[in-house]
Amino acid sequence: MHKVIVGDYATSTFRKEEPESLFDIAFKAGSILLSHRKVSPTEIDAVLFSSCSSDQYSASIIAEMLGIKPKIAQRIDNLCNSGTAAVISAYGLIASGLCKSALIIGAESRNSPGRSLSWDVARGSFTLPIYWATMYARNHMRTFGTTEEQMAMVTVKNRRSASKNPNALYRKQVTVDEVMASKRISYPLKLLDCSSLCTGASAVLLLSEVMLSRRVENPVYVTGIGSQTNSASLSKVISDMNVTGASRIAAMEAYHMAKKTPKDIDVAELHDAFSIMEIMAYEDLGFVAKGMGGRFIQHGKVATNTRGGILGCGHPLGATGVSQVAEIAAQLSGKAGRRQVKGCKNGLIHNLSAGGTSATIIILGVD
Amino acid sequence: MHKVIVGDYATSTFRKEEPESLFDIAFKAGSILLSHRKVSPTEIDAVLFSSCSSDQYSASIIAEMLGIKPKIAQRIDNLCNSGTAAVISAYGLIASGLCKSALIIGAESRNSPGRSLSWDVARGSFTLPIYWATMYARNHMRTFGTTEEQMAMVTVKNRRSASKNPNALYRKQVTVDEVMASKRISYPLKLLDCSSLCTGASAVLLLSEVMLSRRVENPVYVTGIGSQTNSASLSKVISDMNVTGASRIAAMEAYHMAKKTPKDIDVAELHDAFSIMEIMAYEDLGFVAKGMGGRFIQHGKVATNTRGGILGCGHPLGATGVSQVAEIAAQLSGKAGRRQVKGCKNGLIHNLSAGGTSATIIILGVD
Numbered sequence: 001m002h003k004v005i006v007g008d009y010a011t012s013t014f015r016k017e018e019p020e021s022l023f024d025i026a027f028k029a030g031s032i033l034l035s036h037r038k039v040s041p042t043e044i045d046a047v048l049f050s051s052c053s054s055d056q057y058s059a060s061i062i063a064e065m066l067g068i069k070p071k072i073a074q075r076i077d078n079l080c081n082s083g084t085a086a087v088i089s090a091y092g093l094i095a096s097g098l099c100k101s102a103l104i105i106g107a108e109s110r111n112s113p114g115r116s117l118s119w120d121v122a123r124g125s126f127t128l129p130i131y132w133a134t135m136y137a138r139n140h141m142r143t144f145g146t147t148e149e150q151m152a153m154v155t156v157k158n159r160r161s162a163s164k165n166p167n168a169l170y171r172k173q174v175t176v177d178e179v180m181a182s183k184r185i186s187y188p189l190k191l192l193d194c195s196s197l198c199t200g201a202s203a204v205l206l207l208s209e210v211m212l213s214r215r216v217e218n219p220v221y222v223t224g225i226g227s228q229t230n231s232a233s234l235s236k237v238i239s240d241m242n243v244t245g246a247s248r249i250a251a252m253e254a255y256h257m258a259k260k261t262p263k264d265i266d267v268a269e270l271h272d273a274f275s276i277m278e279i280m281a282y283e284d285l286g287f288v289a290k291g292m293g294g295r296f297i298q299h300g301k302v303a304t305n306t307r308g309g310i311l312g313c314g315h316p317l318g319a320t321g322v323s324q325v326a327e328i329a330a331q332l333s334g335k336a337g338r339r340q341v342k343g344c345k346n347g348l349i350h351n352l353s354a355g356g357t358s359a360t361i362i363i364l365g366v367d
Numbered sequence: 368m369h370k371v372i373v374g375d376y377a378t379s380t381f382r383k384e385e386p387e388s389l390f391d392i393a394f395k396a397g398s399i400l401l402s403h404r405k406v407s408p409t410e411i412d413a414v415l416f417s418s419c420s421s422d423q424y425s426a427s428i429i430a431e432m433l434g435i436k437p438k439i440a441q442r443i444d445n446l447c448n449s450g451t452a453a454v455i456s457a458y459g460l461i462a463s464g465l466c467k468s469a470l471i472i473g474a475e476s477r478n479s480p481g482r483s484l485s486w487d488v489a490r491g492s493f494t495l496p497i498y499w500a501t502m503y504a505r506n507h508m509r510t511f512g513t514t515e516e517q518m519a520m521v522t523v524k525n526r527r528s529a530s531k532n533p534n535a536l537y538r539k540q541v542t543v544d545e546v547m548a549s550k551r552i553s554y555p556l557k558l559l560d561c562s563s564l565c566t567g568a569s570a571v572l573l574l575s576e577v578m579l580s581r582r583v584e585n586p587v588y589v590t591g592i593g594s595q596t597n598s599a600s601l602s603k604v605i606s607d608m609n610v611t612g613a614s615r616i617a618a619m620e621a622y623h624m625a626k627k628t629p630k631d632i633d634v635a636e637l638h639d640a641f642s643i644m645e646i647m648a649y650e651d652l653g654f655v656a657k658g659m660g661g662r663f664i665q666h667g668k669v670a671t672n673t674r675g676g677i678l679g680c681g682h683p684l685g686a687t688g689v690s691q692v693a694e695i696a697a698q699l700s701g702k703a704g705r706r707q708v709k710g711c712k713n714g715l716i717h718n719l720s721a722g723g724t725s726a727t728i729i730i731l732g733v734d
Contacts (some may be wrong), residue, residue: 001464014484054480056419056446056480057445057599058723060446060599060724060725064598064600069596070596071593071594071595071596071597071620072594073445074444074445074448074452075444076441076443077423077441078424078427078440079423082441085441088439088465090461092461092462093455093459095463095464095465096459096462096463098458098459098592113423114423117423174486227439229438229439230436231427231430231436232424232427232428232430233431233549236431253438303633353427354427364565
């Protein structure tokens with residue numbers, strides 16, 4: 001098996017504006033990455049495009065725009081999980097020896113067709129994601145005594161990190177009081193407990209270890225991968241509202257592959273489309289015991305969502321997972337600038353789709 | 368590296384009717400395959416869905432419908448190449464050790480959004496695929512003396528094969544005279560030189576060799592993979608109208624990986640969306656010298672498009688590549704019924720997108 005490293009990464013500035021074309025925004029992230037000259041376009045064996053858009057032949061179009069003639073070009077989608085799903089596919093192509101390099105580009109526009117879960121008829125009229133987040137939040141408060149203030153602290157922490165990230169949608173910090181006083185959307189969630197759909201793109205270059213010479217000084221390895229799809233319908237997963245079960249299963253698989261435990265993780269990107277989801281992620285990933293997530297936000301030892309998370313950066317669906325991988329790679333390379341977590345060696349990416357019906361975990365590490 | 372085998376396959380009957388939902392037709396192919404009991408749903412590690420449709424979270428929806436809780440679920444698209452692209456991704460997931468099994472389902476409805484190449488603005492108003500096929504056909508006639516009758520013979524051969532395939536859209540044989548007399552669409556192509564979009568689904572199960580025990584008697588191995596994307600726009604490939612360059616590059620790569628030459632291939636599924644494309648495929652795959660494709664149809668030694676090809680079976684975009692793999696697996700297993708090619712050991716699948724701007728080749732073999 002060929003070892004796989006994250007050879008480079010680039011992220012565009014996430015915005016509220018609609019781009020003229022999704023391809024413009026995807027091109028931007030790809031061209032920034034290529035401008036670093038870690039690889040030449042002729043060396044790229046695969047272009048995987050992650051997006052929920054309905055454009056046809058999109059991976060080939062982006063490859064042509066970037067001057068790449070890859071062996072493999074394909075689009076991959078799986079709602080919010082799309083970006084990490086594409087990274088996992090790229091890992092397979094490289095580890096198996098089919099490719100030596102893969103450029104994964106995730107891009108989405110604010111009015112993406114992935115913004116409504118209209119296919120899940122069991123949701124009735126509750127097709128917007130906030131409805132499942134509301135159920136999770138109410139249950140967590142009822143069962144474990146989690147408070148609205150603790151959820152607000154997730155937003156405060158992630159907006160603080162986002163203030164140091166020039167690509168984040170929200171650069172302005174907020175206080176617990178401001179979150180608590182923000183517009184009530186669906187009890188107990190308020191406007192500032194919720195992420196915003198936005199336009200953005202991110203790119204990650206995976207390389208086979210055989211391409212390492214001279215290119216990358218302190219290589220960041222993909223050490224663990226876990227993924228689990230429990231269902232498409234929320235009604236199938238809410239028999240136990242205390243866990244997003246897919247995350248737990250995926251995490252166990254990834255820790256096993258990486259030969260790591262939750263205690264080894266120094267820095268993590270967690271899926272925080274809603275503040276409650278980050279609290280549940282602490283528990284599902286084993287950073288803290290079940291029910292203790294609300295307190296972990298105050299006393300936890302893992303640096304979480306250093307780029308600002310989805311709450312701070314915004315949520316361009318197909319780009320989110322890719323930008324999570326980019327952030328952990330930046331942290332482990334010591335190139336996260338003002339956001340740098342000192343001495344971090346192992347990082348984890350957690351992503352999920354549609355109320356936790358599916359989840360992916362990727363673990364990266366440096367020697 | 369883990370060896371990968373085609374463990375099972377199933378194809379629905381291709382039809383002109385629209386299904387109530389694309390998921391119904393995808394489910395049909397998947398449930399036929401599961402009914403063979405080569406694997407149980409709990410053993411399936413990945414569900415890859417190939418389709419040009421714009422449904423969201425489609426791979427997870429199909430997994431749930433089939434009672435599968437896979438690790439990995441994702442949709443993959445790349446126009447006509449989608450099905451073979453998904454098979455290649457699945458190969459990567461298994462060969463790399465991430466998964467032990469993957470179910471690839473391709474499905475498309477007749478009114479798929481992939482039917483028009485509207486993104487390729489350099490085509491002007493010539494967005495329908497027949498326009499590039501017309502250019503290829505005129506060039507081949509002018510340069511190599513290929514005749515309309517030779518193209519007609521491709522249709523006659525493939526419709527003859529389709530008459531033996533209970534899942535084919537067109538079961539009625541046609542004569543050269545009937546092809547020649549059919550409605551003129553765009554000189555020199557006539558109605559019967561062209562395939563038809565249709566509704567259909569096909570499923571293929573890939574397994575890691577470690578899952579072989581008891582399940583499969585004479586395993587069909589994936590021995591070669593080649594893929595090449597030259598561009599998205601036709602204008603970028605027509606500097607040499609004599610070849611579909613991506614096919615040639617992909618074929619060389621696949622032959623190299625499989626350690627085979629064109630002479631080793633006993634049976635092949637070729638992309639014949641238009642009759643001229645099969646003639647060009649003979650040449651691009653090295654079955655015959657450049658320019659001799661028109662004569663190969665009369666004197667060739669490789670059994671081609673035994674399921675009836677796209678001309679006979681119809682063209683449900685995302686399903687086509689999967690059904691091509693299913694046919695070659697059936698042939699190499701000796702289970703192709705009335706279409707069986709005696710004693711075949713090595714088979715090849717050739718698929719392409721958008722005028723040959725990209726192509727994929729998969730080689731299968733039995734010991």
